[in-house]
Amino acid sequence: MGKTQHQNLIRKLIPCVLYTLIPLAVLHYYRYISPRCSVPTADKRLESTATTDSITPLVQEQEAEVKNLSWWDYSEGHWVQTRLEPLYNCTSCEAIKLGQNCMLNGRSDTGYLYWQWQPKDTRCPPPVFDASLFLRIIRNKHLAFIGGSIARNQLESLICLLSTGSKPELVYKDSDEHKFRRWVFYEYNATIWSFWTQFFVEGIQYNQSKGINHNTLYLDTPNEKWASELDKIDIVVFSSGRWFAQKAIYYGEGNQLLGCNFPQENNCTDFNFFDAFRKAVRTSLKEVTKRFYKSDKAVVVANYTFAHFEGEWNEFATCPKTEPYKDGDAEMPYLENEMRKSAIEEVAMAVKDVKEMGGRLKIETLDVTKLTFLRRDAHPGPYMFPNPFANGIKEKVQNDCVHWCLPGPIDTWNAILLQLMKRWKDE
Known part of the structure; x- marks a missing residue:
């Protein structure tokens, strides 16, 4: 050439x-x-499982060991790193509230997505979510989440997880679409509801604009919003707790004044919010028990979850950690321990009542307090809003260190909920 x-x-x-x-x-x-929103194919998920974590053989081995156990305890354990991709992402699910859509809002570190809960009892397999199994179990049933924003957070996680198995249709929403909603999975005739009743019982929420600086709660009266629909519901998930730490005046049976949790300001009998929370849970469980103790319905009380503020809510880097706590790094605070204890004890009392009445109603605790305590890394933080640092680092920025990014560790709650439901089905 x-x-x-x-x-x-x-x-x-x-x-x-x-x-x-x-x-x-x-x-x-x-x-x-760009946000990492790719959804892995089934083949990639299987490949990841086999080549990096060997989870499938491990699960099979552990399931064989525990086949004679009545229940696996998921309340204690630790988080282990994994390369398994989440089942959904920041664009594949429309149910995610913008404030918890961390990747879509610009969070670039994705390490918080790659942790899996390993129970303390090593014979127990890590909880794994199976959308088709969950949908088969709730076929022809209504499942309702009752509580505040954490209940909503878990609800949205569940809708996203189930969307990988069947397409839901949002058939109802109120004027505030994130408080009262209802989805139907027509393929399974399964309905999932959300009821925003953060105290479970009747009450009047504080309203600064109207000069009301405290909540007023009637601890012996179930909230009508969910109680009036109870006959239609087959599985109830109660989830709240943090709201009870606010200033409140409490009334009991016959509207008798019990006291308040800020007596120094209001000159009333001291009534701490631990007892108020316990009484609200008791009232709710009694309402369900007296109406359905003979039925095959089920009630779940999700335990108290953690916030991880390391400064003021509007300071830069208020919840900045990118990895979970490890065992021994920190002790669970008194408040969270007491709230967890209250819920567990009230559930145990309700289970005893049903048994004594010869009933079949199932009542369980979804004990996720330790699980969430360790996950200091998975809150939205400043990414509760889109691109908070688009114009550079700001000294003051609003942070959410209470709720959980989706996808994120709250997906594990629903994987554990599935284990509960599988056991009910087997029984």
Whole structure:
């Protein structure tokens, strides 16, 4: 080939090379600046399981060991790293509240997605979510989440997880779409509801604009919003607790004044919010028990969950950690321990009542307090809003160190809920 021909060939090849490299460069750019929202195929998930964690053989081995156990205890354990991708992502599920859609809002570190809960009893397999199994169990049933924003957080996680097995249709929402909603999975005739009743019982919430600086709670009266629909519900998940730490005045049976949790300001009898929470849980469980103790319905009380503020709510880096606590790094605070204890004891009393009445109603605790205590890394933080640092680092920025990014550790709650439901089905 002559020199001239060689030069002509190079001139022809240069545009071809550029046309090939430019798209690759753009793809590389977007891969690292865009939210990581890719959904792995089933083959990739299986490959990841087999080559990095060997979870499938482990689960099979552990299930064989514990086949004679009545229940696996998921309340104690630790988080182990995994390469398993989440079942959904920041664009594949429309149910995620924007404030918990951390990846979509610009959170670039994704390490919080790759942890799996390992129970303390090593014979117990890690809880794994199976959308088709969950949907088969709730076929022709109504499941309701009753509580505040944490209940809503878990509800949205469940809708996203189930969406990988069947498409839901949002058939009802109130004027505030994140408080009262109802989805139907028509393929299974399964309905999932949300009821925003953060105290479980009747009450009047504080309203600064109206000069009301405390809550007023009637601890012996179930909230009518959920109690009036109870006949239609087959599985109830109660989830609340943090709201009870606010200033409140409490009334008991016959609207008798019990006291308040800020006596120094209100000159009333001291009535601490631990007891108020316990009484509200008791009232709710009694309402369900007296109406359905002979039925095959089920009630779950999700335990108190943690916030991880390391400063003021509006300071930069208020919940900045990117890895969970390890065992021994920190002790669970008194408040969370007491709230957890209250719920567990009230559930145990309700179970005893049903047994003494010869009933079949199932009542369980979804004990996720330790599980959430360790996950200091998975709150939205400043990514409760889209691109909070688009114009640079700010000294003051609002942080959410209470709720949980979706996908995130709250998905594990629903995996454990599935284990409860599987046991009910087997029994």
